[in-house]
Amino acid sequence: MRGRINKGIGGFYYVAVDDEIIECKARGKFRKEHITPIIGDEVEIEVKNGKGAITKIYERKNSLIRPAVANIDVIVVVVASKDPDPATFVTDKMLVNAEINGIPSIVCINKSDLANTAELYDIYTCAGYKTVCVSALENNGLDELFEIIKGKTAAFAGVSGVGKSTILSRITGMELETGTVSDKISRGKHTTRHVELFKMRGGGYVLDTPGFSSVETEDISLQDLESCFPEILKHSSNCRFRGCAHIGEPDCAVKNAVLEGVIPQSRYESYKELYEIQKGKKIWK
Ligand SMILES: Nc1nc2c(ncn2[C@@H]2O[C@H](COP(=O)(O)OP(=O)(O)OP(=O)(O)O)[C@@H](O)[C@H]2O)c(=O)[nH]1
Ligand SMILES: [Mg+2]
Ligand SMILES: [Zn+2]
CATH class of the missing domain: 1.10.40.50 (Probable gtpase engc; domain 3)
Structure with a gap:
């Protein structure tokens, strides 16, 4: 059976085959070959005695290291107008990683209800990126974002607290776990712990990813x-x-x-x- 990896936790991979989710282990041969299945991978699985196993990973169209995702059509780099303050260097590094891997990216400025977004909007449109301003809280601008990503596989990246899971809850109609920025800071932890792929209504997929406070760029000359x-x-x-x-x-x-x-x-x-x-x-x- 062919499916797509939705998430991976504790050595198990959850593979969506049509509308069913099957828990699988990866065959040992992948470890020997130093191949790690990642979220978004298209895979072949076998189910024997109620146990699933990934037997093959189809060739990846593309992949990223951080967040670890595969077969992406567009990366949505989310930055907040405020709370947390815009992290332009981290945002730029994420855009660079997308460029290195040949993956198209757009910029989404969230929390437009908290501060003026004009300066950030100018920076990223001048840079040549499609940029959308939204407020997940007030449900503003999400239609425009949805129009861009519908039918595609869109990975959402950005530092912790910018509102990736809040936006994706609105877009998918599911209730993803979110947490206040002050809580994240006081506990020193981001809310989303694992990359997870969700199907969108009307076609396409979105990937929610954990926000890191810092990002390394991949090697480039x-x-x-x-x-x-x-x-x-x-x-x-x-x-x-x-x-x-x-x-x-x-x-x-x-x-x-x-x-x-x-x-x-x-x-x-x-x-x-x-x-x-x-x-x-x-x-x-
Ligand atoms: N004012 C305002 N708050 C928002 C908006 N979007 C999200 N938030 C709040 O910002 C906080 C962080 O949102 P999350 O969705 O958990 O952020 P995240 O990017 O998924 O964070 P991690 O999972 O830790 O990477 C929550 O308290 C949200 O309610 C918005 O448009 N405006
Ligand atoms: Mg989150
Ligand atoms: Zn020059």
């Missing part, structure tokens, strides 16, 4: 880093030097665009910080 920032890539062909890193070179079209406000300052800061991080990795390798 310094030359390729600019291609993970669509707005930087767009201007880089006008730099005086080929292979310009847009850090200290003269006549840099990217830095000029930052000065003119065409490239958002916070995006350029993220680029520079990632450039330094990747450069550091190279030295120690």
Whole structure:
């Protein structure tokens, strides 16, 4: 039987076959081959004596490491206008990881009821990302978001407390566990503990993921880093030097665009910080 992994807990995988969920273990051969099934995987399963086993993982269209998800059509990077304050560097790192893996992404600014969203909206539309402003609390803007993701497999990512599970509860009509931001901070824990895939009404899937406070970017060469920032890539062909890193070179079209406000300052800061991080990795390798 062919199915799709919905969630994994304590060594068990829950595989959806049509509308049935079957608890499965992964065959030992996967461990030997260092392959770990992940949520979103298309798999072949066998049921014997009431026990399910994953026997095959179909080739992944794509995958991400954090959150660990596979076969994604779009990543929705959620950021809150307030409570918690917008974490632009983490948001940018998530967008970079999506770019590295060739997965389209959009930005969803939640909690539009708490603070003005215009600045964030400008940053991410200038960067070239489709951006939607919503308030899960007041049920605002969710139709527009739904129109973008319907029929697709959409993974929701973003730091803890931005409201991923609240948005997904609205969209799926299910009651996902949510928790207040002050509670998350006082207990030092995020609410959603596991990645879980849900079917949407009218077709498509959404994946809820645990919010991390920090995200590592995957390895990428310094030359390729600019291609993970669509707005930087767009201007880089006008730099005086080929292979310009847009850090200290003269006549840099990217830095000029930052000065003119065409490239958002916070995006350029993220680029520079990632450039330094990747450069550091190279030295120690
Ligand atoms: N004011 C306001 N609060 C919201 C909104 N959306 C979510 N919240 C609140 O924000 C808090 C965090 O929401 P969650 O849905 O648990 O956040 P999460 O991103 O899933 O967090 P983790 O599972 O820990 O990663 C809850 O108290 C929600 O009620 C919104 O649009 N406006
Ligand atoms: Mg959650
Ligand atoms: Zn340059």
